Amino acid sequence: MVDRLLGRPRDRETAPSAPPPPEDPRDAVWARVQLARNPRRPHTLELVGHITDAFVELHGDRLFGDDGAIVGGPARIDGRRVMIVGHQKGADTDENIRRNFGMGKPEGFRKAIRLFELAERLGLPVVTFVDTPGAYPGAEAEERGVADAIARSIGAMCRLRVPIITLITGEGGSGGALAIAAGDVVVALENAVYAVISPEGCASILWRTPEKAPDAALAMRMSAQDQAELGVIDRVVAEPGEGAHVDAAETGRRLRAVILEELDGLAALSPDELVAKRGGRYRVFGAFDDLGVTEPIPGAADRPGLADRLRRALEPVGKSVGDALGGRTGRDGRDARDAREGRDAREGRDAREGRDEPPAREEV
Amino acid sequence: MPLTLPFRPRRETYPPDMWTKCPSCSEMLFNKHLAKNLRVCGTCGHHFRISAKARLDQLLDPGTFRERDEGLASRDPLGFVDSKPYADRLVAAQLATGRRDAATWGFGALGGRRVAICALDFGFMGGSMGSVVGEKVTRAAEGAFVERIPLIVVSASGGARMQEGTLALMQLVKTIGALERLRAAGLPYISVLADPTTGGVFASFAALGDVNVAEPNALIGFAGARVSAGTIAEELPPGFQRAEFLFSHGFVDRIVTRADLRDELALLLALLRPAGATDDASGSVRRG
Ligand SMILES: [Zn+2]
Numbered sequence: 001m002v003d004r005l006l007g008r009p010r011d012r013e014t015a016p017s018a019p020p021p022p023e024d025p026r027d028a029v030w031a032r033v034q035l036a037r038n039p040r041r042p043h044t045l046e047l048v049g050h051i052t053d054a055f056v057e058l059h060g061d062r063l064f065g066d067d068g069a070i071v072g073g074p075a076r077i078d079g080r081r082v083m084i085v086g087h088q089k090g091a092d093t094d095e096n097i098r099r100n101f102g103m104g105k106p107e108g109f110r111k112a113i114r115l116f117e118l119a120e121r122l123g124l125p126v127v128t129f130v131d132t133p134g135a136y137p138g139a140e141a142e143e144r145g146v147a148d149a150i151a152r153s154i155g156a157m158c159r160l161r162v163p164i165i166t167l168i169t170g171e172g173g174s175g176g177a178l179a180i181a182a183g184d185v186v187v188a189l190e191n192a193v194y195a196v197i198s199p200e201g202c203a204s205i206l207w208r209t210p211e212k213a214p215d216a217a218l219a220m221r222m223s224a225q226d227q228a229e230l231g232v233i234d235r236v237v238a239e240p241g242e243g244a245h246v247d248a249a250e251t252g253r254r255l256r257a258v259i260l261e262e263l264d265g266l267a268a269l270s271p272d273e274l275v276a277k278r279g280g281r282y283r284v285f286g287a288f289d290d291l292g293v294t295e296p297i298p299g300a301a302d303r304p305g306l307a308d309r310l311r312r313a314l315e316p317v318g319k320s321v322g323d324a325l326g327g328r329t330g331r332d333g334r335d336a337r338d339a340r341e342g343r344d345a346r347e348g349r350d351a352r353e354g355r356d357e358p359p360a361r362e363e364v
Numbered sequence: 365m366p367l368t369l370p371f372r373p374r375r376e377t378y379p380p381d382m383w384t385k386c387p388s389c390s391e392m393l394f395n396k397h398l399a400k401n402l403r404v405c406g407t408c409g410h411h412f413r414i415s416a417k418a419r420l421d422q423l424l425d426p427g428t429f430r431e432r433d434e435g436l437a438s439r440d441p442l443g444f445v446d447s448k449p450y451a452d453r454l455v456a457a458q459l460a461t462g463r464r465d466a467a468t469w470g471f472g473a474l475g476g477r478r479v480a481i482c483a484l485d486f487g488f489m490g491g492s493m494g495s496v497v498g499e500k501v502t503r504a505a506e507g508a509f510v511e512r513i514p515l516i517v518v519s520a521s522g523g524a525r526m527q528e529g530t531l532a533l534m535q536l537v538k539t540i541g542a543l544e545r546l547r548a549a550g551l552p553y554i555s556v557l558a559d560p561t562t563g564g565v566f567a568s569f570a571a572l573g574d575v576n577v578a579e580p581n582a583l584i585g586f587a588g589a590r591v592s593a594g595t596i597a598e599e600l601p602p603g604f605q606r607a608e609f610l611f612s613h614g615f616v617d618r619i620v621t622r623a624d625l626r627d628e629l630a631l632l633l634a635l636l637r638p639a640g641a642t643d644d645a646s647g648s649v650r651r652g
Pocket residue numbers: 386387388389390391405406407408409410
């Protein structure tokens with residue numbers, strides 16, 4: 001926990017040595033995005049084939065249908081039974097159409113919930129494989145309640161009384177990834193990425209053009225290494241050679257070793273301890289100050305003088321749990337300077353009217 | 365700090381104009397009448413967006429609201445810069461709204477019953493959820509848990525705040541985890557979905573009400589319309605992602621006009637009282 005608050009990855013021994021000093025950090029992170037999306041990268045079922053001794057895929061959510069973009073079922077790893085749930089991308093165009101490019105639909109997330117609950121009933125640890133551009137953003141997904149399905153899948157993971165190991169093997173795309181990624185331990189392959197929105201979607205909204213996707217990828221710090229520094233990912237696993245796509249079997253061997261090790265670590269915890277510890281893992285995420293509660297906020301109805309308003313806006317009077325995470329950019333001089341130039345007045349009014357910010361809608 | 369700024373007065377204090385054009389029926393509405401009508405068009409019933417403060421004023425018994433954690437402010441954990449720094453956007457929104465972030469939470473009484481309540485403000489960076497909004501929703505749920513009282517969250521948000529990256533995404537788990545604990549404790553949670561409730565806010569606490577109440581015609585959905593209509597070429601059905609669409613597909617229990625919302629919530633609170641709780645509406649209401 002302390003490690004997480006301090007933003008330190010818990011485990012560095014399997015972390016790869018840093019990639020060669022990048023000419024441009026934007027190019028470096030964009031190269032990772034490309035590797036994470038490489039169609040030849042091993043996807044969930046291929047990895048499961050390398051990792052497990054036995055696996056039976058189960059189909060259907062018992063409510064509407066079967067989603068090929070999310071797969072799962074019971075499996076055995078080194079004699080230990082587990083429940084597998086993962087996104088499934090296709091290896092070629094035909095399969096990708098069938099699997100919807102790994103973009104889960106409501107029935108996929110509801111199948112995941114069904115498998116989580118079955119695992120809990122049988123006392124099986126859960127291993128999830130995350131590799132999706134995001135949930136399917138189409139009309140039928142909205143009709144069948146994709147937001148509801150994602151929220152309930154996350155809820156099921158929050159209360160599950162068996163260990164959950166999450167492996168981010170490729171693209172960790174937003175809510176559609178998170179729906180099966182709320183594990184006790186979150187492990188990522190070296191070239192995996194994780195973000196709140198696709199870099200293209202972020203760039204379209206904030207830079208007004210998808211061309212700026214590499215800038216967005218850098219700004220969101222979406223590489224596995226950066227996410228480990230933020231504490232969102234616990235452990236980064238090195239990929240063989242130029243990336244997982246050059247040796248799927250070796251990638252599987254490395255993941256298998258990590259799964260077994262993490263299962264051993266979690267086996268010591270009682271179900272109550274597991275749920276409490278998992279709750280604690282996610283409870284501490286956030287980076288904020290407590291600026292105090294005694295004074296009206298600057299700009300509030302009593303309209304204190306502008307100087308007071310600025311002073312109150314800029315002066316922290318207390319700090320909170322999120323302290324350890326942020327602090328990379330001071331909010332000191334720059335803000336005051338901009339305010340002095342009067343820029344905030346105009347922009348602030350825009351924000352008030354909701355025009356400055358295009359609604360920060362998630363792509364998925 | 366003796367500063368002179370070309371500061372524009374805030375709208376509530378000095379309306380830039382006395383009239384507002386209804387975006388739905390194009391009727392010119394006298395602002396005073398609009399305010400008296402809870403910012404609902406008297407001609408066509410269009411529900412204008414309202415601030416968190418206005419929402420709490422409308423819903424809670426006068427004088428009962430006690431805000432908590434109003435000082436929470438984001439730390440810009442990524443040092444995020446797009447066309448301008450996130451830190452600048454935050455300060456601009458703070459100065460414009462008089463709030464430190466997009467959520468307000470506290471304890472109050474609704475129809476005489478004590479509740480923990482959190483309201484989001486679309487006027488602050490689109491009501492987007494970063495660390496502070498996630499924390500306040502979570503603390504509201506925890507406040508309800510500790511006092512064994514119902515939770516109400518009024519959502520108006522475009523979704524997760526991109527400028528906080530995966531830390532914004534993690535707020536989905538944080539808030540849902542708190543709701544799971546509330547649920548396990550047998551306490552009711554009412555989610556009010558106002559225009560708009562989309563993205564990661566809808567896919568976390570907003571979707572999970574024991575009762576989901578929506579305002580008429582509120583935009584409610586997961587994927588942004590830009591994405592739904594663009595990325596995936598597909599004709600969108602009429603009324604797509606509106607409250608009535610969600611209602612007809614079974615994800616919203618009730619569509620309630622703003623004028624009726626307070627009474628509706630009061631009745632729901634009476635009927636969904638936690639098992640074993642006394643009906644405090646008839647007795648004295650504790651003040652927080
Ligand atoms: Zn109208």
